[in-house]
Amino acid sequence: MADEEWSLADFEIGKVIGEGKFGKVYLAREKQSGYVVALKVIFKEKLKKYRFHAHLRREIEIQHSLDHPNVLRLFAWFHDQTRIFLVLEYAARGELYKMLKSLHHFSEKRVATYVASLASALVYCHKKHVIHRDIKPENLLLDVDGRLKIADFGWAAELQAHVKRQTMCGTIDYLAPEMVEKKAHDQSVDNWTLGILCYEFLYGFPPFEAEDQHDTFRRILKVDVVFPSSPYISPEAKHLISKLLVKDSSKRLSPQKILTHPWIVENADPSGCCKQ
Structure with missing residues (x-):
């Protein structure tokens, strides 16, 4: 999935289910399919502050390439002016x-x-x-x-x-x-x-x-x-x-x-x- 295929408007955003150094993870639903996912929101300003751009790019490339029942899927990613969004498999039991x-x-x-x-x-x-x-x-x-x-x-x-x-x-x-x-x-x-x-x-x-x-x-x-x-x-x-x-x-x-x-x-x- 290329980043330009998706935007925040494609999702209904629910509660916060996680929080990290660079942003938060939300429960979300893809509007068209009704599929429930975890939406990880990363702030570009924080990436810049910690010089983590290359690090994140490698993480996305690696996880997006993996498809195994015991590896959390990264379905897609997209971005706007201030944030990067990772569309992840939702693990309901945390x-x-x-x-x-x-x-x-x-x-x-x-x-x-x-x-x-x-x-x-x-x-x-x-x-x-x-x-x-x-x-x-x-x-x-x-x-x-x-x-x-x-x-x-x-x-x-x-x-x-x-x-x-x-x-x-x-x-x-x-x-x-x-x-x-x-x-x-x-x-x-x-x-x-x-x-x-x-x-x-x-x-x-x-x-x-x-x-x-x-x-x-x-x-x-x-x-x-x-x-x-x-x-x-x-x-x-x-x-x-x-x-x-x-x-x-x-x-x-x-x-x-x-x-x-x-x-x-x-x-x-x-x-x-x-x-x-």
Whole structure:
């Protein structure tokens, strides 16, 4: 969809459903079809202030090119004199982060379903040479059926064969060791993050969390993983985590192999939906 095909007049605007650094996200309905979407409004003045134009352009190009059940769709974009509008898939159940904070931790079946959904999305993204680099609960949304969607491709990058990236980006608790050491990295940083998320979903907090940032970095570099005695977590789930949280990036379990891991095969819902 080219930007000139759409304007704000094509939509009925509803309530605010999200807010970020550059603007707000509104519930909206496309007038002609009645289709409900999320309309992200970004102010050009703020983009200019933070010199984020190129960053946003890359985000739009990458997310618009992706079409997978576990990746939030970017249907179209358009702009006026002061604002840029992104027409996004509406995820009715909102951020996974809020659900995790409410429930404190998830069951193994729910975690296996979410991890399988993430692995499936990463198989797709990595085949298209896209790495996300900032997968965390705040960037994971749930649709009306409880299906997980990866959102916010602000730190995503396109990775050509045998070429690594240099930018240190993402969120501290989820950084892979090679990023902490400011070394070149590839798609395996996403695989590391799946290990972090699997742990966090099961226990309610990320594995290397510490009061001081330097302590978090130290624990990441040592791969200092501690499995608490409560809640009880099966050995199979711990085995998967231990195969993902590996300092040598070349030895981390790939998304394809995550999908065939016995714990995932036994526990994940094949539909990818968690309605309860």
